Structure formats: C-alpha cells, structure tokens
Amino acid sequence: MPTDRLNYINCKCEVNVEHLKARDIPIVAQLYMRSFQNHFLGHMGQKFLMLFISEFVNSRGNFGYVATFKNEAIGFILASTSENPFRNFYRDNFISLVCLTISGFLKDAFIRKHLKEKFGHIFLALKALVSFSEGSIDHVEMKGGQPRLLAIAVDRSYRGLGIASDLTAEFCKEMKELGYEEAGLSALPWNKRAIRFYIKDGWKEEESTENSISFSRIL
C-alpha cells in the first residue's frame, strides 16, 4: 500500500475539499490523464488539459473542486451550470487547440481512432470562433436549470476512502446554496466502479442507452 495512503488512513486527517485554484491546474491535469486513459480528453496531453481545466477556475457558470491531502490534489470535480460550458474555452484558445489536436492526431492512435466521434465539438469550436467578433459571450444556463457534474476522479491510491463523496457533497452544497434543486451527470455504461459509486452516493438512474446512463440527484 502506498505510504501516503497509509498516512492518510493512520492519521485520519480529514481531506480538504475546496474550489479549484490556478496552482492546482498542472497536478489536476496529470490526475485527469491517469484517471481517464480510456477517454478522448485523457489522451489530449498536459497542455490541452491545462487550458481545459483552467476554464473551471473562477469562471462564471463553470465550477471546479479539488480534494487535497498534505496540500497535494488527490481528487477533483469539474461541473457546470452553463448550457455551453466550453464555448469560451474554444473561442479563447482556438489556434492552440487546433495545433494540439493535430499534434495529438499525429502522435496518438487513440486520438486517430476516436476523432470522428468528436466532430460535434469541432462544430461547436467553429461556432464559438464565429461569435468572437460579437465580444464576450454571456453565460447561458443549462436547459431546465440543472447543474451538471462533467467529470470526477480520485487518485488511484486514494480510492475507496470516501473522497469522491466528499467532493460531490461540496458540489451539491454549493449548487443548493445557489438555488438549484437537482443536479445531473452521465456515465459510460462500462464504467462499473463509477456507476456503483453514483448509486451509493444518492444519484438516481434516469435514462439508459447503449452509450450513456444519465443520473440525477436531489440537492
């Protein structure tokens, strides 16, 4: 068992959950890559992920939470109340994102295999670029006003300790304080551990298709 996990259990230190800060971005990007090795974004590399994750720091409509142990990020949540959480991300970083995507395409077979499934995002990125001349883009609430949990991960060495629940509790608490009554998320059907976690954590299955299961939770 890794020493840090043993320390965590032995000293029964409470994990700290707080808003994601700029200083957490590099380590959260690494955690994202390690935790989402079967997902497209997990293959996009550190630079792409750092730009992506910074959209959840002090951002109107996007929310980031980080669980820290000994001042080191060991888990995170990315969430949004916005209908287009990535619009400013596409618009502000368009050229960098194109370069990083081409580089990923050339280097990584996973990106080559799955890029066509992301054409919807390419369309959204182009749309965001067109709106560039219109100046700053207003935050648009999710349809039905429901906050969405977009990603959650806990470092492999710290799983099974309740840290994921601490993170969702903080997210749900803030959403409730903001006046929302329900939150949603979706999971890939093969992600059995995450699905077990969501059910245990009070999320109710709403809809299931071959590619996605959606859950909601009363706040």
Ligand SMILES: CC(C)(COP(=O)(O)OP(=O)(O)OC[C@H]1O[C@@H](n2cnc3c(N)ncnc32)[C@H](O)[C@@H]1OP(=O)(O)O)[C@@H](O)C(=O)NCCC(=O)NCCS
């Ligand atoms: C999803 C995640 C955040 C949950 O955190 P966690 O610390 O593992 O959560 P918990 O251990 O509290 O809950 C997981 C449940 O799955 C069970 N579980 C453990 N290993 C499992 C496995 N290999 N397969 C299926 N279930 C498993 C656990 O027993 C636990 O249920 P139980 O407490 O009733 O026994 C974490 O597993 C993770 O980071 N996964 C990688 C990233 C990811 O897939 N995120 C979700 C998609 S956005």
